[in-house]
Amino acid sequence: MDLKRKSSSLTDVGGTSSEKRLKIQEPSGEEFEPDSFISAISSNDVKLITKELYLLKKVCEFFYGNLSLSEDEIYSITKEIISILANMCHLSVLACVEIRDKNTTLIRLYLYFLSKKEQLPVKTAILRLIGNLCELKETAQIIALNHVLLEKVVNCLKLEDQKAGEQALRILRLLSKRSQLSKSVLRTNGCLYIAKNLVKNKNNKIGIFQTQPEILQTFCNLFKFHPQLVAKQFSEYSEFVQLCLQLLLKYPNGSTNKLESQWIELILRCVRCSQELRSVLGETSINKILELKENKEKLTDIHCRFLCSFLEDSYFRRHMRIEEWDLGNSALNKILERVEPYQEIPEQTKFKLIPNIKIQITIFESLCSLQHDESLEFVIRVSFL
Numbered sequence: 001m002d003l004k005r006k007s008s009s010l011t012d013v014g015g016t017s018s019e020k021r022l023k024i025q026e027p028s029g030e031e032f033e034p035d036s037f038i039s040a041i042s043s044n045d046v047k048l049i050t051k052e053l054y055l056l057k058k059v060c061e062f063f064y065g066n067l068s069l070s071e072d073e074i075y076s077i078t079k080e081i082i083s084i085l086a087n088m089c090h091l092s093v094l095a096c097v098e099i100r101d102k103n104t105t106l107i108r109l110y111l112y113f114l115s116k117k118e119q120l121p122v123k124t125a126i127l128r129l130i131g132n133l134c135e136l137k138e139t140a141q142i143i144a145l146n147h148v149l150l151e152k153v154v155n156c157l158k159l160e161d162q163k164a165g166e167q168a169l170r171i172l173r174l175l176s177k178r179s180q181l182s183k184s185v186l187r188t189n190g191c192l193y194i195a196k197n198l199v200k201n202k203n204n205k206i207g208i209f210q211t212q213p214e215i216l217q218t219f220c221n222l223f224k225f226h227p228q229l230v231a232k233q234f235s236e237y238s239e240f241v242q243l244c245l246q247l248l249l250k251y252p253n254g255s256t257n258k259l260e261s262q263w264i265e266l267i268l269r270c271v272r273c274s275q276e277l278r279s280v281l282g283e284t285s286i287n288k289i290l291e292l293k294e295n296k297e298k299l300t301d302i303h304c305r306f307l308c309s310f311l312e313d314s315y316f317r318r319h320m321r322i323e324e325w326d327l328g329n330s331a332l333n334k335i336l337e338r339v340e341p342y343q344e345i346p347e348q349t350k351f352k353l354i355p356n357i358k359i360q361i362t363i364f365e366s367l368c369s370l371q372h373d374e375s376l377e378f379v380i381r382v383s384f385l
Contacts, residue, residue, distance in 0.1 A: 037084075042091050049094060056081075075119050082125040089132035089139075096136045103142055107149060114152035120161045127156060127167035134174035144175055144184040154188045157197040165197055173214055176221035185218075186226055191233035194218060195240040206246055209263045216262055223266060231274030241280050245288070252294040252303055264302060272309040283319050286310060286331055299334045301359045307331050308366035339363055 040052040060081065069077070088095035099106060113119065113126045130153065133139040143149060156168035172190050175181045185191070198208050198215050223230045234240060244267045247260065255261050271277055289295060289303045299307065310316035310331075320331035338359060 044092075044094060046094055046098070049088075049092070049098065053098075056084075075122050078113075079119075079122045079125045082122065082129055086125065086129040086132050089129065089135075093136060096133060096139045099133065100139045100142060107142075107146060110149055111152060114149075114156065120159070120164055123156065124161070124164045124167055127153065127164060127171065131167055131170045131174060134171055137178065140175060140178065140181055143171070144181040147184070147187065150184055150188045154190055154193050157193045169194065169197065169214060169218070173218040173221070176218050179225050182222055182225045183229075185222060186229045186233065189233060189236075191219065191222060191230050192236055195234065195237050199240055199243065205243055206250065208243070209247055209260045210257055211259070213259055216259060216266070219266060220262070223269065227269065227273045231270035231277045234270055235274060235276040235280045238280060241277065245281060245285050248302065248306060249288060249292065252292055252300040254302060268302065268305050268309070271306060272312075275313060278310055278313060278316065283316070286316070286319065290331055290334065295334065299338055304335060304338050304359055305362055307335055308362055311335075311366040335363055335366075 037052045037056065040048045043049065060077075085095075085099065089099060110126055110130060113122050116123070130143055130149075134143055153168050153171050156164050159165055172185050172194065175185050176190075194215055198212060199205065202208055219230065234244075244263075247263060248267065251260065251264060254264065271281065286307060289306060292303070294300055295303055307320070310320060317332075320335075321333075
């Protein structure tokens with residue numbers, strides 16, 4: 001196993017010319033050199049790394065014990081030390097393992113600083129360190145299993161500070177990639193707070209679906225492992241649900257924007273698997289879909305899939321066949337119109353009909369739920385009109 005990591009973006013922790021290297025001497029006569037420290041943490045030598053960390057600890061104890069520092073200065077030094085640790089974890093797997101072995105002490109440190117309302121730079125540095133630990137499976141597990149710590153991380157999504165929010169989101173995204181750890185994000189209502197973070201302080205609300213691919217990636221990772229839990233947490237944030245509906249109404253035939261297109265697919269899948277989400281959307285969403293001019297002649301594929309999801313619930317099945325609608329325009333009738341009769345397909349065009357075959361498969365799967373009530377009789381009656 002390669003014990004070194006390539007650095008893409010490290011916090012600048014100094015660096016001087018060979019002629020003027022900084023040396024710090026503490027009372028015992030031992031010298032601490034930042035340059036040699038940086039070289040050591042990039043190596044595979046556990047003894048060398050441990051030695052340099054020991055020297056750094058003694059230097060810090062010396063400064064804290066002999067200097068009259070203000071609280072802000074102490075926080076500033078603490079922030080730099082945390083940044084050094086974060087860089088070490090980024091460069092070396094060995095450093096992550098060493099930090100894992102000091103887990104109890106560091107967890108207390110994380111909780112202390114993440115609980116404080118002030119000192120955002122220190123909090124951001126802590127989040128960055130935790131994120132770097134989440135890159136490695138063994139150390140990510142320590143973070144995921146600590147529910148209190150993960151709650152503090154999720155709460156950082158509420159902060160107005162953009163950098164802290166980005167680092168908190170990175171932690172959740174890294175945990176969401178691993179099937180064994182992803183549920184820890186949902187236990188802390190991670191999806192709900194990520195959605196709130198996505199929407200907050202945005203003037204053009206519908207425009208949120210064109211930006212921040214890392215949020216979409218996090219949701220997709222979580223949905224892959226826990227679809228119903230993800231959709232349920234979406235349902236608890238009504239403003240986000242209405243924005244999702246607006247996106248579906250805006251693009252009845254799909255969007256040319258790749259991110260928006262992926263959002264539409266995720267939304268359709270969430271609606272399909274969650275009764276709670278369908279309840280929040282309600283009859284109003286069905287009516288709005290049917291009222292669109294694009295659906296007057298024939299339902300679009302996207303809206304047909306959306307309406308098919310509501311056939312899962314007896315209440316919505318009744319609404320979708322109600323006689324108050326013109327019989328030819330009821331939601332269920334519109335769905336049935338998409339079941340086109342079989343005909344001979346020219347060889348050169350058959351692959352173009354694959355999307356149509358997919359939507360018909362969706363319809364047939366959804367119609368299986370009609371056997372539970374009189375909706376099946378309605379289908380038979382409509383079929384012979």
